[in-house]
Amino acid sequence: MAKIPSLLSIRPRSLSSKVFLLAAIVTFAITLYTFSSSYSFRISDCDQHTPCPPEQWSNGRWVYSPTSDLVNLTSPEQALSLAGFEGCAADREYHWHLGTDSEEAWNRFPKVSSYKWLPSSQCDVRPLNKAAMVKDMVENGGWLLLGDSITEGHFFSLSCLLYPHVRATPNYTENPYFDRAWEQKLFLSPSSPIIPEITMPEGFSIENTPLVSFRRVDFLLNGTQLDTIYHSSAFSIEPTDLDSQDPGSQYTKAESVFGDEGFWSLSPSEYMPTFLDSPPDANYGTLVVSTAGHWTTGTLRAFRDEDAGEDAGYGIHNVLAFFKVAMRTWATEVQDAITEYHINGGKRPKQVVVRAYLPGHENCHNIFEPTETITPWANLWYNWPWIPDFNTAFQELLSSSEFPDIHYLPIERPGRLRPDSHAGGDCLHLISGAGVIEGWSHYIWHFVTRELKQKDLV
Secondary structure, three states, X not given: OOOOOOHHHOOOOOHHHHHHHHHHHHHHHHHHHHHHHHHHHHHHHHHOOOOOOHHHHHOOEEEEOOOOOOOOOOOOOHHHHHHOOOOOOXXXXXXXXXXXXXXXXXXXXXXXXXXXXXXXXXXXXXOOOHHHHHHHHHHOOEEEEEEOHHHHHHHHHHHHHOOOOEEEEOOOOOOOOOOOOOOEEEEEOOOOOOHHHOOOOOOOOOOOOEEEEEEEOOOOOOHHHHHHHHHOOOOOOOOOOOOOOOOOOOOOOOOOOOOOOOOOOOOHHHHHHHHHOOOOOOOEEEEEEOOOOOOOOOOOHXXXXXXXXXXXXXXXXXXXXXXXXXXXXXXXXHHHHHHHHHHOOOOOOOEEEEEOOOOOOOOHHHOOOOOOOOOOOOOOOOOHHHHHHHHHHHHHHHOOOOOOOEEEEXXXXXXXXXXXXXXXXXXOOEOOOOOHHHHHHHHHHXXXXXXXXXXXXX
């Protein structure tokens, strides 16, 4: 067999041949380097991502980015296209959630639906993709949402964000008299076109296994637990002039921490087994909670101190002290349940995320665009001015290594810059489709699928 000479052993017969050969060698080397570098970049891009902690997500701004050519709203249905929704699976207070229940407030459209949150340039956030979200919720675990009516709005928004891949229960159109705290669920729609692309977990039922569930839980602990904490030695408050003229006397506790205002709440012993359950009854990976709105001296009447005055929130500092003790009790019980789940052989990752609570805005219905800075308080309504203190207390508690599976997300700043995004009837609840609630879903999804997984790789 004839010996084939190597490329470098060929001797060119002329200067032009030498030049040609040299050029060929250089081109080959550059091509090899480029291919190698490009391949290395692609692998790196697939396996690693620049972190986007919640602080960087929140350090951004609202940009005007309309998705429709409509110049005004002439029918409620147009709110869907303005928000970029194909529809909404949930139907409880449908038009109220979309901000179209009162024609007098239609002048906010299309502007209220035309802003998008642009996070910090240092934030490599996963692009929002509803089909990918649904796939993740099936394969890696869905979301259990616990909170008050603001969290119910989060559930409704998710039913729009994930549509048409989900269906919702119960049907409030057929029976509008269901209690507002009735469990609401999103299931994988049997007509979703992405079903062939999904790897179903063992036992998963399209008909019976929820992707997202919402339960009305105002305090994260039930009333009996909160009364027990109130009367325990773990909690005490300083006496005030209202309680006694003797500064050395002890504060006399009321029979119950609660007054006459109604509330909804559950114990972790009731919802944690659901969260930790497996298909077909449940398939959750993430517990999403938020609380602070109902921690007031109205609901927790035992702390009401008229003599403290409006500037001191009529004793709101005592509510905050109680909140700190109660949330430690809650976090301990939740973390212990997750730890026991893994000790007993539970293999699916389970994480809890606490979304910072968003206070309302004063004068919200007279503001028609985002603000660049957080507006200072002119009045001391409800517990709104003190909600940042509740958020800080919760964040400091969860920064401890005692609670490795509970993560605090301070992502309230985008919402605080959107006084225009509130529902027509009040200045606390938010419109689905204005971008604030959808931003919560976007970042939580990014956090549990990228940030936490990236930590696990370290």
